[in-house]
Amino acid sequence: MHTTLSPVTVQRFSSLQGELIGLVEQDYKGLTPKLEQIIRAFEFTQIELAVYRDRGYAQGRGVGQPEADRCALACAFLAKAVLDLKTTRALMDRLQADSKLRRLCGFDLRFALPSESTFSRAFEEFATSELIQRVHASMIKDTLGEQLIGHISRDSTAIEVRESIAKKDKAQVLPAKPKGKPGRPKKGEVRPPPEPSPLERQRGQTLEQMLFELDTACATGTKKNAQGYKISWKGYKLHLDTACCGVPISAVLTGANVHDSRVALPLTRISAKRVDACYELMDAAYCSTVIREDIEAAGRVPLIDHNPRKGEKREFAPHEAQRYKIRSGAERCNARLKDEFGARHHGHGVGTRCDDDGGMAQKAQNPCDDSL
Secondary structure (H helix, E strand, O other): OOOOOOHHHHHHHHHHHHHHHHHHHHHHOOOOHHHHHHHHHHHHHOHHHHHHHHHHHHOOOOOOOOOOOHHHHHHHHHHHHHHOOOOHHHHHHHHHHOHHHHHHHOOOOOOOOOOHHHHHHHHHHHHHOOHHHHHHHHHHHHHHOOOEEEEEEEEEEEEEOOOOOOOOOHHHOOOOOOOOOOOOOOOOOOOOOOOOOHHHHHHOOOHHHHHHHOOOOOEEEEEEOOOOOEEEEEEEEEEEEEEOOOOEEEEEEEEOOOOHHHHHHHHHHHHHHHOEEEEEEEOHHHOOHHHHHHHHHOOOEEEEOOOOOOOOOOOOOHHHHHHHHHHHHHHHHHHHHHHHOOOOOOOOOOOOEEOOOOOEEOOOOOOEOOOO
16 A cells, blocks of 8 residues: 555646746746756745744844845755755855846845855754744645555664764763662562663653653764664764655654664654554564554554564564565665755754854754754
């Protein structure tokens, strides 16, 4: 079972392809395939409307010099992702040289582009207000909210950055707990019950509490690649839920040291608010009884590759094995985000840090769905 787009979405895309791009091409005297892709991104995200709802009523108020058009700046950052530009300086150079791109983003050709510091401040405002998160959630609800999703594939991918590893605050480091005596308790001795594991604790938490406990600072991560070799990197992890039609449903950006299983329940909660799915597909890193029971309690079927842990490996039923083979769609989605939309270069939105071009990125309170 694979998800098909709704008739409204198909009709909208056909109208965009046959009418809007044709009219814009006549006005702009020729468009490159990338510029056409940018037009589609603007049309489907409606990012300028989200910015206007946030700031439109405040325009024209106050004293001092009017601020730069935030709608145009938001469109420029979206174009940066589509064009796979590494830095804001590269974006400004492209805008300076390409008048068609400047007009598409909404900049007035009669005036100079905003300064680099203005671009950086605007990006900080968008990250703090979680603009892209809200736009993405709205898109998913509009296009797939009424559809029945066959399955969701869950996976994570490494995001390498040129950034110093965050130092942990000594005040937040908990002292090591004394180990209990081995063996059976003595007669009359009452030992305290073991503390719940992080996954067991998550089941009783809200989504906000689960996300708050996730480490979002730059760290060092280690995992096995597809060939079975251990690899290490410095940076972050992008955790994705991908629908069977190839569309990312939800995303969480964490530090590279966060285990994949710690983000399974938050992703389940986020995706359940946006779409209705039948199956959830995960590899052996998510093998946990807690995760299975939580998904089953929500009325979905977990298909998680079993980790034997020095025991006997449990195999899928034939129909489950056939479904699990399609989990590679999550890896294709990760690869496309890295190769075509800039996810390989940086992980904006998590941590107070400088991005590749020196602009400050403010830490978001909720790391859910960070800019892709």
